[in-house]
Amino acid sequence: MDAVAAELQEIAGQIRQCTLCRLCESRTNAVPGSGNVHADVVFIGEGPGKSEDEQGIPFCGASGRLLDTLLGSIQLSRQDVFITNVVKCRPPANRDPLPDEKDICATTYLDKQLALIQPKLIVTLGRHALGHFIPNLKISEVHGQPKRYRGQIYLALYHPAVALYNGSMRQTLQEDFYNIPRVLKKLAQEER
Numbered sequence: 037m038d039a040v041a042a043e044l045q046e047i048a049g050q051i052r053q054c055t056l057c058r059l060c061e062s063r064t065n066a067v068p069g070s071g072n073v074h075a076d077v078v079f080i081g082e083g084p085g086k087s088e089d090e091q092g093i094p095f096c097g098a099s100g101r102l103l104d105t106l107l108g109s110i111q112l113s114r115q116d117v118f119i120t121n122v123v124k125c126r127p128p129a130n131r132d133p134l135p136d137e138k139d140i141c142a143t144t145y146l147d148k149q150l151a152l153i154q155p156k157l158i159v160t161l162g163r164h165a166l167g168h169f170i171p172n173l174k175i176s177e178v179h180g181q182p183k184r185y186r187g188q189i190y191l192a193l194y195h196p197a198v199a200l201y202n203g204s205m206r207q208t209l210q211e212d213f214y215n216i217p218r219v220l221k222k223l224a225q226e227e228r
């Protein structure tokens with residue numbers, strides 16, 4: 037195991053034992069995140085749902101199956117990317133994570149995970165993830181458009197959960213997904 041993998045494993049251990057906010061009281065399992073620790077792309081959701089809380093794995097329920105399909109549509113799999121969430125413990129009854137929960141969790145864990153992985157592109161899924169990184173943007177106005185903010189490139193996408201039962205949202209999410217390889221290609225060309 038290399039140093040990055042070891043440090044991420046250390047952080048995952050801290051997350052599993054975390055008691056920094058009230059979400060620890062109702063969780064079954066914390067969900068640190070999983071995937072390729074040297075990925076070019078990191079996907080960030082809102083927080084674990086019921087299946088994720090039961091299994092400790094991010095996006096392993098219905099939204100996750102759609103995410104897998106969308107990844108496949110751009111010739112990627114979970115082994116190619118890293119997937120995690122703004123909050124690592126399930127909010128009770130799937131309520132929105134509260135501002136203090138998002139702040140303490142993301143600044144203590146998510147930001148450190150990203151500093152270690154150093155992805156070329158951060159894909160935010162839904163408004164909570166977008167809001168942690170770039171304040172005051174409306175997802176309806178910026179989805180699918182790469183944004184550079186404080187030296188990092190972001191692509192804001194709608195959350196797969198909203199696309200599950202809404203065909204036009206699903207179409208939009210699919211089209212936005214096709215921008216991921218386009219952005220990566222452009223970044224690779226700029227690096228040359």
Ligand code: URA
Pocket residue numbers: 081082083084085088093094095096097099100121197
């Ligand atoms: N929704 C999320 O935002 N994250 C998960 O891990 C699963 C569902």
